[in-house]
Structure formats: C-alpha cells, structure tokens
Amino acid sequence: MNYVIIGNGTAAVGTIEGIRAVDREGPITVISEEPYHVYGRPLISYLLLGKTTEEKMLQYRPADFYEKNGVKTLLGRRALKVDPTAKAVHLEDGASVPYDRLCICTGSRPFVPPMEGLDAVEDKTSFMTLDDAKHLDAMLGEHNDKRVLIIGAGLIGLKCAEGIYQRVRELTVIDLAPRILPNVLTEAPASILQKHIESKGVRFLLGDSVQRFAPHTAHLQSGGAVDFDVLVVAVGVRPNTELAAGAGCEVERGILTDARSATTVPDIYAAGDCTVSHDIAADTDRILAILPNAYMQGETAGRCMAGDDAVFDKAIPMNASGFMGLHMITAGSYDGETYLEQDEAHYKLLVTRDNRLVGFIMIGDVDRAGIYTSLIRDRVPLDSIDFDLIREKPQLMAFSRAERAKKLGGIHG
Amino acid sequence: MKRIYVNEKWCLGCHLCEYYCAFANSGKSSMVKALKDHKIAPRIRIEERDGISFAVNCRHCTDPLCVKGCISGALTIVDGAVQIDSDKCVGCYTCILSCPYGALSTSNEGAIQKCELCMKNAFGQPLCVQGCPNKAIVYEER
Numbered sequence: 001m002n003y004v005i006i007g008n009g010t011a012a013v014g015t016i017e018g019i020r021a022v023d024r025e026g027p028i029t030v031i032s033e034e035p036y037h038v039y040g041r042p043l044i045s046y047l048l049l050g051k052t053t054e055e056k057m058l059q060y061r062p063a064d065f066y067e068k069n070g071v072k073t074l075l076g077r078r079a080l081k082v083d084p085t086a087k088a089v090h091l092e093d094g095a096s097v098p099y100d101r102l103c104i105c106t107g108s109r110p111f112v113p114p115m116e117g118l119d120a121v122e123d124k125t126s127f128m129t130l131d132d133a134k135h136l137d138a139m140l141g142e143h144n145d146k147r148v149l150i151i152g153a154g155l156i157g158l159k160c161a162e163g164i165y166q167r168v169r170e171l172t173v174i175d176l177a178p179r180i181l182p183n184v185l186t187e188a189p190a191s192i193l194q195k196h197i198e199s200k201g202v203r204f205l206l207g208d209s210v211q212r213f214a215p216h217t218a219h220l221q222s223g224g225a226v227d228f229d230v231l232v233v234a235v236g237v238r239p240n241t242e243l244a245a246g247a248g249c250e251v252e253r254g255i256l257t258d259a260r261s262a263t264t265v266p267d268i269y270a271a272g273d274c275t276v277s278h279d280i281a282a283d284t285d286r287i288l289a290i291l292p293n294a295y296m297q298g299e300t301a302g303r304c305m306a307g308d309d310a311v312f313d314k315a316i317p318m319n320a321s322g323f324m325g326l327h328m329i330t331a332g333s334y335d336g337e338t339y340l341e342q343d344e345a346h347y348k349l350l351v352t353r354d355n356r357l358v359g360f361i362m363i364g365d366v367d368r369a370g371i372y373t374s375l376i377r378d379r380v381p382l383d384s385i386d387f388d389l390i391r392e393k394p395q396l397m398a399f400s401r402a403e404r405a406k407k408l409g410g411i412h413g
Numbered sequence: 414m415k416r417i418y419v420n421e422k423w424c425l426g427c428h429l430c431e432y433y434c435a436f437a438n439s440g441k442s443s444m445v446k447a448l449k450d451h452k453i454a455p456r457i458r459i460e461e462r463d464g465i466s467f468a469v470n471c472r473h474c475t476d477p478l479c480v481k482g483c484i485s486g487a488l489t490i491v492d493g494a495v496q497i498d499s500d501k502c503v504g505c506y507t508c509i510l511s512c513p514y515g516a517l518s519t520s521n522e523g524a525i526q527k528c529e530l531c532m533k534n535a536f537g538q539p540l541c542v543q544g545c546p547n548k549a550i551v552y553e554e555r
C-alpha cells in the first residue's frame with residue numbers, strides 16, 4: 001500500500017503513527033508547503049515568550065522521525081490538485097505523486113476580512129506559522145519600543161499577546177465581541193481573565209472594530225483611533241478544503257468525514273483543522289481546531305488506511321491555556337444545569353444535562369481537570385458516581401469501588 | 414510490561430508512598446536531606462475519605478491521551494512507560510486536561526511532573542512500592 005499525506009502538522013503525525021501501528025512496510029510520502037520538520041504549532045507564542053526555542057519546537061517529533069517511520073518528505077512544496085480517478089496528487093512545481101490511500105491534513109489558514117486601508121499597513125502579520133512568529137519577532141526588534149495592535153481576542157490573538165507583552169511599549173487587543181475568548185468562555189470567567197491580562201499592561205477594546213486603516217493608525221467604529229507600529233490580524237481561521245472539494249469530497253465549512261476519518265470519496269481520508277467533527281458534548285457538527293483532535297483524527301485515519309478498524313467518536317471542544325501565569329481549562333458545552341464555585345483566585349463551573357456532565361470551565365486551580373474531561377468524553381451517567389464528590393473536586397473517590405478497581409487495578413485505556 | 418497496581422483494601426492511608434516518591438525524585442542521598450523542612454510534591458497521591466484510601470499515579474496507558482494531546486512532544490512512550498522531557502514542556506496543561514486519572518501535576522520548575530516508574534532516577538524501580546508497608550501498591554505484570 002502506497003500512502004500519501006498532504007500537510008505536515010499534528011494530523012499528519014497522527015496519520016503516520018496510525019499507519020505504522022498497523023503497517024510497517026508501505027511507503028509514506030508527506031507533501032507540505034511549510035519547509036520545516038514538523039513542529040508544535042501552538043508553540044509559536046512560547047517561542048516569542050522565550051519558553052522554548054526553534055530547535056526545541058522542531059523536536060515535536062525527534063529529528064529521525066521520518067527516517068525511522070519510512071517517510072519520504074516533499075517539504076516546501078504545494079499540492080495543487082488531487083485527481084481521484086488517476087489517484088495522484090499534482091504539485092505546483094509540476095510533479096505528480098501517485099497514491100493508493102491519501103490523507104488530507106491541510107489544516108487551516110488565517111482569515112483576513114476585507115478592511116479598508118489594510119494594504120497600506122506595512123508592518124503586519126497573521127499568527128499561525130513559525131514563519132509568522134519569526135516575522136513578528138523581527139518587526140518587534142530588540143528595544144521593547146513598539147506599539148502593537150492585535151485584532152482578535154480569541155485564543156490565537158491572546159496567545160500572541162502573551163508571547164509579546166513583555167517586549168512592547170504598548171499592546172492593544174480589539175475585538176467585535178463584547179468579551180474575550182467568546183468561543184471558549186462565558187461572561188464571568190472571561191471578565192476574570194480579562195482583568196488578569198489587563199493587570200499585565202494589555203489594553204482591550206471590546207465591542208469595537210476597525211473601520212479603516214491609515215499606515216500607522218486604526219480608526220475605530222466607535223470613533224476613536226489607535227496608533228500602532230505593528231499590526232497582528234488574528235480574527236479567525238478558515239479550513240483549507242479546496243483540495244478535497246476539487247477531488248469531489250463533500251465539503252461544508254470543513255471536509256466531511258465519518259468516524260473512521262474517511263471522506264465521501266473512496267481512498268481519501270482527512271484529519272485535523274480542515275475537517276468537520278461531531279462534537280458529542282453539544283451533539284452538533286462543528287470545526288474543532290484543536291491539537292489533540294487533530295492527532296486522534298489523524299491516528300484513526302492512518303489505522304483505517306492501513307486496513308485496521310479504528311473509530312474516533314469522542315470529539316469534544318477542549319482547551320488548556322495559561323495567560324501570563326493564570327491557567328484555564330475548559331471543555332464541552334455550557335448549555336445545561338450549572339454548578340458554580342468561585343472565590344477571589346479560582347472559578348469553577350460544571351454543566352450537566354440529562355444525567356451527564358457536558359462541560360466545565362476552571363480558572364486558577366485546574367488540578368486533575370482530566371477526570372472531568374473523561375466524564376464528558378465517556379458520557380458517564382452521573383447517577384453511577386457520587387456527584388457531590390465530583391462537584392467538590394475531580395477525584396476518583398467519586399467512582400464506585402468496582403469501577404476504581406478497574407481503573408487502578410489492571411485495566412488501562 | 415510491569416506497572417504499579419493498587420490494592421485498595423490494603424491501603425492504610427499512611428502516605429509513605431508519597432514520601433518515598435518525593436525522596437526518589439529529589440536527587441538527594443538520604444530521605445532526611447530530601448524531605449526535612451520541604452513541602453513535598455510527589456507524583457503519587459493518596460485520595461482518602463471516610464476510612465477509604467488509595468494511591469493514584471500514572472497508569473502508563475497503552476493508549477495514552479496525554480501523549481497524543483501534548484503540544485510540544487514532551488510526553489513520549491519509552492519502552493512502554495510514559496515519560497516527560499521537562500526541557501521541552503512549555504507548561505500548557507493540555508495533558509492535565511486530557512488525563513482521565515488526574516495523574517499529572519505541576520512541578521516547582523514550571524513544567525509538568527508525573528510518575529516515570531523511577532526509570533530515570535537512581536533507583537530504577539518504583540521506590541513507592543518498596544516503601545509501602547502493606548502491599549497496597551505492587552509493581553507487577555498483569
């Protein structure tokens with residue numbers, strides 16, 4: 001079996017490891033536009049922060065990863081078209097790569113809405129790739145003297161803010177939404193986090209947007225203006241679905257796949273940020289652009305491509321992020337009955353629906369949060385555990401003795 | 414592979430495993446030097462309530478969610494044991510979000526710490542098991 005993967009991020013790594021768990025022999029070719037050995041994409045903010053180095057980032061998998069796994073890489077090369085009849089991928093440089101089974105792991109790209117005057121802004125970047133981080137690093141320079149404007153108070157915008165806040169003269173984040181992290185947090189925890197980030201010198205302009213740009217000024221919808229030296233556009237991302245669509249795969253906002261990561265076209269699989277997932281916490285289909293999900297989908301795709309019978313049907317939105325020393329962990333959906341615990345330093349919200357835990361938000365103390373995540377992921381009936389204990393804190397004491405004997409006494413996931 | 418298994422009904426709740434763990438990973442030559450006047454941060458912890466107690470540490474899952482979700486590649490499987498490279502870890506806590514057992518914890522150095530079955534320290538075998546007076550944790554193949 002001849003395997004081809006387009007993309008070289010986490011979904012591709014999952015695919016490679018999934019294939020190799022089943023088939024040690026079949027040749028694998030990875031085609032990717034980015035010229036680098038695979039790196040952990042979320043690390044780009046930690047690179048600017050000085051918490052990692054480029055060298056360490058590139059060890060998301062060891063230097064001999066491709067060689068050990070029998071993977072041929074075509075890096076710095078862009079795939080233009082997938083021909084499902086001839087079963088070949090055509091590259092921009094004219095080459096073509098035949099496949100028996102293909103996995104599309106093309107991720108997403110920054111969405112830059114049309115904004116008047118944006119073209120006239122010289123020092124600007126998105127925040128998605130190692131090259132973006134290097135570009136931003138160069139624009140900031142060594143003197144901590146730049147005024148930076150970030151458009152977008154979502155995860156990427158705020159991770160960018162964390163990465164650079166100690167290296168700038170002034171940092172402003174603007175978002176049309178009335179609160180920060182609108183996709184991840186509800187109002188109260190968002191305001192706790194906002195206060196914390198503000199205490200580190202970051203200014204937020206919420207419920208506002210840029211009406212037009214002059215080269216170093218953003219004129220706002222509200223009438224005000226912000227002067228800046230460097231602009232970061234982190235409004236959102238859009239899945240790269242064109243190759244799949246061109247091959248005839250069914251595509252909505254993202255590529256549609258089943259629980260085996262197969263697309264609607266035979267022998268073409270897809271995984272990661274470019275696909276639509278089924279979120280079991282909210283029971284809806286949506287794009288879950290998070291790294292663990294990319295790995296699971298990729299691994300499932302790889303196993304199935306190699307003939308195994310794997311499924312991944314436990315996707316939920318979830319996120320762990322620290323911002324300037326304050327940690328937050330969130331998962332699932334916030335639609336249901338809520339249990340809130342809050343004091344000065346900590347915030348904890350549990351959400352239940354139909355005898356299940358469906359979501360939670362923890363800020364500050366996030367100890368053992370994964371026990372909550374597992375209750376959502378495994379859809380554990382709450383009447384089978386001691387819910388009072390689980391409300392108090394994540395603990396295995398809440399499970400029955402028999403269940404605990406399974407968990408700690410020999411059967412492991 | 415040999416793993417640490419828990420016999421809940423034998424657990425006395427004495428917390429000795431926690432002390433042995435802290436000592437084993439302290440790099441110090443004696444238990445007194447390692448533990449005296451220190452607030453310990455062991456990688457195994459006792460849960461206890463109403464006369465029930467048991468130890469929890471990493472299960473070294475065959476299908477480890479922490480490894481799959483790690484954003485930096487700091488968590489890997491080495492000869493069946495799940496190990497952490499604290500030098501690569503950026504402290505994002507995605508592994509804390511992922512682990513169904515609550516088996517990872519934050520360490521004083523900003524990175525994450527977890528049980529590595531004493532494979533990387535001077536003891537080579539889980540010291541907590543050797544220190545348990547009642548065989549409430551055992552190190553064996555099951």
Ligand SMILES: Cc1cc2nc3c(=O)[nH]c(=O)nc-3n(C[C@H](O)[C@H](O)[C@H](O)COP(=O)(O)OP(=O)(O)OC[C@H]3O[C@@H](n4cnc5c(N)ncnc54)[C@H](O)[C@@H]3O)c2cc1C
Nearest residue numbers: 007009010011032033041042079106107272273289290291
């Ligand atoms: C700043 C930032 C912080 C983040 N933080 C977190 C976090 O804390 N936790 C978390 O879970 N997630 C986080 N994410 C999201 C996470 O990075 C993604 O979910 C994950 O990287 C998706 O992996 P992927 O393999 O699907 O796609 P990608 O990693 O995007 O890989 C896609 C690859 O495909 C290549 N490609 C695309 N089109 C073509 C083509 N036509 N030809 C050839 N190659 C092509 C691209 O060059 C790219 O290398 C963060 C993202 C960003 C940007």
Ligand code: SF4
Nearest residue numbers: 471472474477479512
């Ligand atoms: S840390 Fe948790 S998820 Fe990872 S191997 Fe140990 S028990 Fe399994």
Ligand code: SF4
Nearest residue numbers: 483502503505506508
């Ligand atoms: S905290 Fe460290 S070990 Fe855990 S997922 Fe993040 S980088 Fe990996």
